[in-house]
Amino acid sequence: MTIPAQGESAGDPEILLKVTGLQKHFPIKKGLLQRQVGAVHAVDGIDFEVRAGETLGVVGESGCGKSTMGRLITRLLEPTGGTVEFEGKDITHLGMGGMRPLRRDVQMIFQDPYSSLNPRHTIGTIVGAPFKLQGVTPEGGLKKEVQRLLSVVGLNPEHYNRYPHEFSGGQRQRIGIARALALNPKLVVADEPVSALDVSIQAQVVNLLDDLQQELGLTYVIIAHDLSVVRHVSDRIAVMYLGKIVELADRDSLYKAPMHPYTKALMSAVPIPDPRRKDAKSERILLRGDVPSPISPPSGCRFHTRCWKATEICRTTEPPLLELKPGQRVACHHPENFEDQAPQDTVLLSVAREAAELVADEVLAESAETSAAVAAEVADAGGAEAVSASTGTASTGTVSGGSAAADGADAGQESTEK
Known part of the structure; x- marks a missing residue:
C-alpha cells in the first residue's frame, strides 16, 4: 500500500490549517436550575497557520489551554467562537457526518498512553479500528496492513494478538502513533506525546516522529511543556499563556532572542547539561x-x-x-x-x-x-x-x-x- 507524501508542491508550502479567533469557554453552572454563573476561558482568541510538511510546537505552563486547542483543531471539541479551516474548507461547525471523511486527514496522538487504548481490545483490533470505521479495505488484507504499521513504529508484528497491559509506556505510545498513521493523515496533532514516558524512551519516540515525518511527509502540531523536546522537532513555536498566544516565531529566532x-x-x-557550569550562578x-x-x-x-x-x-x-x-x-x-x-x-x-x-x-x-x-x-x-x-x-x-x-x-x- 503506497503512502502519498504531503506538501510536495514547489515554492512555499500550502497552508494546511488556518485558525482565526478560536475560542473555547466552558460554562460554569450552579443551583437547582443549573444557571450559568461564569465560564472558564480555556482558549480565548488565537490565530495561527500551519503549512504542509512543517512542525508547529505549542508550549506553555499547565492550564494555559494547549490541550484544549489541540482538541478544537481536531474537532473533538466544539468551538465557542472563531473559525478552523483545513485545506481552505471551514470545518468549525461540521457535524459528525461532515467530519467523518476528514478524520482520514486529521488524527491525534493522545497524552496518556495508558488511558487512550482500550484494555479489552487486542493491538490488532485497536490499530485496525480506523480502517473499519472508514470502510477502507487495505491491500493485502487488514491483518497484513496492521502488522506493517506495527513494524513501521518499531514494534514486533507478531504482537498483533497481544493486549495493551502487556506493553510498556513507550510501546503503548508507539501503538497510539501506529493507530494515528493508519489512514495516511495529512495533519497529526500530538498532545504531550512523550510527557508520560521515561527520558530514555522519550528520545526514541521523538526520533520516531521525526523519521516518520521525513518518510511520509507528515504535518505536525506538537503540544508539549518540555522546551528541549520542542526545540528538537519544531520548525516554528507558539508560546501560549492563559488561553492566548503571546509569541509565535521560528525555532532559531525564538531560542536565540525571545521577545516576550x-x-x-x-x-x-x-x-543546561554542562558539568563545567555546576558551580556557576x-x-x-x-x-x-x-x-x-x-x-x-x-x-x-x-x-x-x-x-x-x-x-x-x-x-x-x-x-x-x-x-x-x-x-x-x-x-x-x-x-x-x-x-x-x-x-x-x-x-x-x-x-x-x-x-x-x-x-x-x-x-x-x-x-x-x-x-x-x-x-x-x-x-x-x-x-x-x-x-x-x-x-x-x-x-x-x-x-x-x-x-x-x-x-x-x-x-x-x-x-x-x-
Whole structure:
C-alpha cells in the first residue's frame, strides 16, 4: 500500500490549517436550575497557520489551554467562537457526518498512553479500528496492513494478538502513533506525546516522529511543556499563556532572542547539561505565583500580574500579536530584544517591582542593554519609516529617541484611549 507524501508542491508550502479567533469557554453552572454563573476561558482568541510538511510546537505552563486547542483543531471539541479551516474548507461547525471523511486527514496522538487504548481490545483490533470505521479495505488484507504499521513504529508484528497491559509506556505510545498513521493523515496533532514516558524512551519516540515525518511527509502540531523536546522537532513555536498566544516565531529566532518576557522566563528554566557550569550562578527567572484563574483572567496583558516590565498600559490595554521581526510575532508593549513599543509609559506597577526582585540583576541589565541597542539601531536607520518598511507593522509612537513633542502626543493619545 503506497503512502502519498504531503506538501510536495514547489515554492512555499500550502497552508494546511488556518485558525482565526478560536475560542473555547466552558460554562460554569450552579443551583437547582443549573444557571450559568461564569465560564472558564480555556482558549480565548488565537490565530495561527500551519503549512504542509512543517512542525508547529505549542508550549506553555499547565492550564494555559494547549490541550484544549489541540482538541478544537481536531474537532473533538466544539468551538465557542472563531473559525478552523483545513485545506481552505471551514470545518468549525461540521457535524459528525461532515467530519467523518476528514478524520482520514486529521488524527491525534493522545497524552496518556495508558488511558487512550482500550484494555479489552487486542493491538490488532485497536490499530485496525480506523480502517473499519472508514470502510477502507487495505491491500493485502487488514491483518497484513496492521502488522506493517506495527513494524513501521518499531514494534514486533507478531504482537498483533497481544493486549495493551502487556506493553510498556513507550510501546503503548508507539501503538497510539501506529493507530494515528493508519489512514495516511495529512495533519497529526500530538498532545504531550512523550510527557508520560521515561527520558530514555522519550528520545526514541521523538526520533520516531521525526523519521516518520521525513518518510511520509507528515504535518505536525506538537503540544508539549518540555522546551528541549520542542526545540528538537519544531520548525516554528507558539508560546501560549492563559488561553492566548503571546509569541509565535521560528525555532532559531525564538531560542536565540525571545521577545516576550514570559518566553524569556520559560527559556531560562531549561537546564543546561554542562558539568563545567555546576558551580556557576544560575540566572533562572523566577515568576511570582501561579497562572491566574481562567475564570476571570486579568485585564490588558494577561501576563502583567507576573511580569517585571509591566506598566499601566499593560494593565489597561491588551497588546495585539504583531510581527516585529520577519517571522517573529509577539504580543507585548515592552518586548525583550527589541525597541520599546510603549516608550512613553515608564512607571512600573507595584507587582512589576516585586517581580523584578526575583529576576537576577544580570538578566535585567542584559534586557535593558539589548532593548536600548535595538532602539538606537532603529533610530539610526531612519526612525519610524524604517521600522514600518522592515517589519510591515504600524510603528506610530513606538520609536524611542524621538522628539519630546511626539512623546507627549503619544501619551495624550494613550490617555484618551483609556
